[in-house]
Amino acid sequence: MQSRRPVPEQTERLTALRAFCDRALDDYPELDRYDEFEPDFWDGIDCLCIAADWVRQHPEDGPKALADGFVFPTVWDDLEDRRDQQRYGLQYRLCDAWITARPDAYALEQIGARLRHMLQFAFEDSDYPLPTDEDGPAYYRRSPDQAWAFPDVQACINRLSNYPSTPAWQTFAEWLLDGSWNREQPPSTPCSEQRKIADAYIYGHKEIKRIARGLMEAGRLDYPRFVRAANTWGRAMMFYSGDAGLGSDDVDLHQYADEEFDEDDSSDEAPKDMDVESSQSEEIPTGESAVASSELANFTVRYIEETLAGLPYNAERLADTFRSVEGYEARWLLQALAVIERLGMTPDNFLDGFGHTAAVLERFLLLQALPKDQSAELLAALTGFSRDTLLAALPYAGQASRVMLDALGWSDLRAFQREYLNMALAPRSGWGADLPNTLDETVGVVDRYLLDKALAEANPDHLREYLAALEPSHWAFPETRVLLDAYQGIGRPALEKKLARHAQAAMRIYGVLPVTDSDDVRQRYLRLKKLHNEVRKYGAERQANSHAAVQAGLENLARVAGYPSAIRLEWAMESEIAESxxxxxxxxxxxxxxxxxxxxxxxxxxxxxxxxxxxxxxxxxxxxxxxxxxxxxxxxxQIARFGRTLETMMSSGEALALDDLKQLLKMPAVRLLLEQLIVQVDDAVLGWLDAATLTVTDLEGRQHVAERNMRIAHPFHLFTAGQLSAWQKDVVTHRRVQPFKQAFRELYLLTPAERDTGLWSNRFAGHRLKAQVAARLLQVRNWSTSNVEEIYYESKEHGIYALFNFLDTGHYLSETEHFTFDTIAFHRDQKAIPLEQVPPLLFSEVMRDADLLVSVAHAADDYSTSHETVQRRAELIGELIQELGLQNVGCEGHFLHITGRRANYRIHLGSAAIHIEPGNYLCIVPAGSGFAEFYLPFADTDKKMAEVLSKMFLLLDDMNITDSLILEQIQLG
Structure with missing residues (x-):
């Protein structure tokens, strides 16, 4: 078989066109900055204008050359060098711009000739080297949609669908739709599904619709030809009509028209930066086109009715043709029921015995809407079908299912069906959700009042038969069935085995089990809390979904045990643990x-x-x-858990009502933690809490009784009150050890640069981070990392999402060795909000996370600790120096200066690096076990701070240093 190649006169025209494009790269100033890595480069190039210059220079055969340049492509691998790639990228764009804007008979002829060749010789020819005999006759290196360089079949159909409906165009369109070329593809394996050539082109729906509409307007598309076209192009020839009660759920068919190219993909022949005009979205028909569309919709209805009557013949192909159909009238449901009745389908054999036929029928059984005033009419029609037919259809009946329950005599199951499906399909509606692994903490949480009411209304025999009818279907929902059983006290041992494997659905379900004894709630609470810790060994997405599942389980347990929320359950359980x-x-x-x-x-x-x-x-x-x-x-x-809980409360600024505070204070651990923290009562007074009397003592020693609420003070509260330094001094003076950083916590305020940028912060932009370290740290600090396009933290209190933007990431965060921090932004309702409108506590905590991320995961050796961190360390050291009465030591800027007897030293507060004045480096390796002997006012030890202090005390007493290596360095210094 001879491959399609240009004839001599076409070759001559192509040679001249290539020469023009080669000169154009130098002659046109706008092409000087050609950069394949700049995605928007071609947006500023008027390719049609350059093509017009070519035509002016070659008025006789210039348009033909542009059509030839489009239909005789060059394979990317055959381009010799960078210049050749640039030249061909320009040539293709000029050709495409011209034939799109100036369609003529010759271009139509050439595009049609290439399209006809690609379809007729789909397995005998290719723009790429064909496979060798060693591959075997049944194996092809490319399927039909991969055998051709650009423009391939779908690109040619795209261009033709927008051409004028001339007689030549209509003749070719008839051939294209009739499908005489549509042979079966050779199977890749002996048992593989049998497919035809047209099955490879699943993205041309809108283009085929335009071509069909054009033929209909020309009076050249009758019903027999429509049937042949529908048998060839399937879904593309379905013209659904609201008048007929039909629609489609194909919202986005991912049109092939976004024709981007990848240099590394040998199946694409054009450069990866080539940006070809995309397909037009399907226009709303008007005038003659509207009449044609109406007639096509009538053809579609007739075709559907005939194919339903002909089932199970050709069901495999029809399953794809009708894959997206939606029915809005009961007549389609009734026609599907007639097929079920005729074929003798039952719940047990519906799927297993009639696979493709069942797939077709499901689309017409799933009624999308049913007005209440039509229910009686439908109920009367349903009585004409057998019980097996109704049971087989029931799982798929959509909005008609309640009427079908009535027809079966199961009206008592209406409420149960509603609750059952609500549990199974949350948070998304549609087939096959069944308690999905998700970040949604409400999935699997049972509304006990409604479910109890539904179960009370349900006849047990009806319920058993209903669930049996669902069992063989897609709507069996095994996880929801486990939940339903657990709710009734069935299957606890099997559920606990799933918990041991960290099954997320089991975590959600575990809480619904009935309470067996007085200690059962506490034991289940502790187990769920243990699971929360155990799943931290998994990746970011599974860990986040598991934590959401545990939270759903705790919410279910709270409802079973009679608590208003999971938080109140936690407080009650922790109180019991402490009291007992x-x-x-x-x-x-x-x-x-x-x-x-x-x-x-x-x-x-x-x-x-x-x-x-x-x-x-x-x-x-x-x-x-x-x-x-x-x-x-x-x-x-418990101390660790409530330490984290209280730190979260401080970070969010949450205030506790007095009754809630009293309940918390029943726990010795919480009393211990709260009495080491600075609190604010009644939104005003700052002080130390006395748990016994519910009073706070301020800096002057005055006592204030808490009357309404209490919150754990954030450094921002201390700062705005003008008391931050005073509270730091008070913490050190009384040698308090706070459970987490509070008084000396890093505080981040808006900078002038951030006020100027408005919507984003560049504070940490440009830092290279170690990917695995950064990913793990973000997970621990409750950032969502499952989508590298959106690394976010959700503030539920404010409805705000904080977003970290990273550069150079892969498909997942730790895929590459390093990535680069870019900007930080905040969004509400999917819109960026000005930084000045971000609550100060949220802003500070997000920036603290970013600072921690950069300081711990930085990949560069020259990383500089942030100003906020250094400032807190300087404040702490200053208080310690004053409290301990230390001489010969002081802080200045980022350095701690020490006057020793052997030499003078300075220690950097960020890196803990030591220099002997004026500039000699002193290497002292810290002993990891010695940090605990130094007082720090917080339990979550800042190791670098401890290292600075250990070196300070060592050098203050440098006459007692005995290490020979250190002494040698000092002497040399």
Missing amino acids: ALTAATIDGYDVTLVIDGLSPTLHISKAAKTLKTEPPAVRKHADFIALKAQQTQLKE
């Missing part, structure tokens, strides 16, 4: 006591007033000691 805790025991003469030392619960063992360092063997194995050890572990976890 064993805190002391006497074992064989040994007194064992659980005490809280600082923020850490420890076991003290003594005998005869003598404290022991380790527990004796006789004590270690005793049941009471084991219980105390377990309680110690629980208390540690």
